[in-house]
Amino acid sequence: MGTLPRLIATDLDGTLLRADRTVSARTAATLERMSAAGTHVVAVTGRPVRWLAGVFEQLKAPLPAVCANGAVVYDPVGDEILRADPLAPDLLAEVARRLRAEIPDVMFAVEIEDGRRMLHEAAWPTLWEDGDPSIRLVDLPDDLLTAPAVKLLARATAHQDPDAFVRLVAGALAGVAEATHSSRSGLVEISAAGVTKAAGLAWLCTRYGVTADEVVAFGDMPNDVPMLTWAGTAVAVANAHPAVREIADRVTLSHEEDGVAAYLEKLLADADRD
Template identity: 65%
Template sequence: MMLIATDLDGTLLRADKTISARTTEALERAAAADVPVVLVTGRPIRWLRTVYAQLAIPLPAVCANGAVVYDPMRDQVLRADPLAPEALEEIARRLAEEVPEAVLAVEIMDGREMRHHIDYPMRWDSEHGGVQAVRAIAELLTEPAVKLLVRAGDRDPDEFADQIAKALAGVGEATHSSTSGLVEVSASGVTKAAGLAWYCARLGVPAAEVTAFGDMPNDVPMLAWAGHAVAVGNAHPAVKEIADEVVASNEDDGVATYLEQLLP
């Protein structure tokens, strides 16, 4: 059985966070052909409402870079693999040594709530609700978190992610999906590939039957795992380097164009 796995921001969604009518139609065509489609995103659950509002059928999602598998039809978390408080404490300790100026936030309650240090610069984060500011780093480390977020002013995103990855080796997975110097940290071994592999095993779909679409470094593990990897035209060089093929950009309906050819 074939399965389609697609990233959201920068891949399926346009820059204004909308899904084109053409893309919506292509996803409906896949459903009509009994081809499962799963959203695989760095977004937490609380950020999915605006996506589901644009879809005729709510699609299952692997959220928080693989830490959460979510069934929107039942509003049910099928699997969660968060950072334990002990791991969060160790990560905070290492970050304080490596990047003393770093400020942190965490996605808790399976990604339904965000808690951030008062100095953490809020950008689009607060648009989706469920946000609480705290004054002490220790208050961020008491509950399991499906994702920890790290900022330290304006940084080169690739270099900063590499720096954090080295500092957290063995205790967390560091990646990035933006150009703003934000690093996203998951539990050790938790990636989009791991979350998608769990979901596909549940359906009995082997990696060889999965076609995956992506655009940023947090998509690389998923694309490397999938049988066929597709980068959109606007993708990060690291994504294009491992992709089996490159299609049009997200603004030009690259995913839809591919699906139209795949499912005539």
């Protein structure tokens, strides 16, 4: 009691951010207090680099970030990619071949250029991304597989249950690539073998001279499980997926109730009393 962790690692969507994708004033202020107290604060997210600016502009200062489920480590101050671990084109082709054989209606999109651009097939639902110049439709599906990708995204109209779909994809890719999900819409996120939020965070912690037992991590979805398992203290928000709640050491309030801020405020209060 009374000693602050050396590093806070927090997921963004569904954990730090509210449902409207905003960071509350309370949360922003609490993160600033943690940083001022000497604790590293790191965003660890499935988001690509290009989706971070809208979050960081709500904070007093941008956060170092582990992006694309661990495939990219990013320094926003210098707009610098510190580390990238993409799927090579030959691996992308093998993954696509296996999934097309197992799931005939599978459709793909890829995050390329360290997550600064996305390419997608014609059938891919772009939703709110329509009109974004960093996102481009390709004419032929195999055109997606010609450049290294920090993340391959897969959907299938016949597989809408995300837990069942990720199990199917993971089975087809066993030993070849990592498959996980961070949404409730039947989207599966695929990375190179060994690339997880835990691996990306561990690399950054080594750079900082921080060990796993000195880390408190927050998350809500299955893609957070490797990070939460690796960290010394794993905290689930109340709205977390059952797989996250099962392995968490602690459960805080939901993302709508500023659960990350509430947990950190208690740590700060304990440290003040020490």
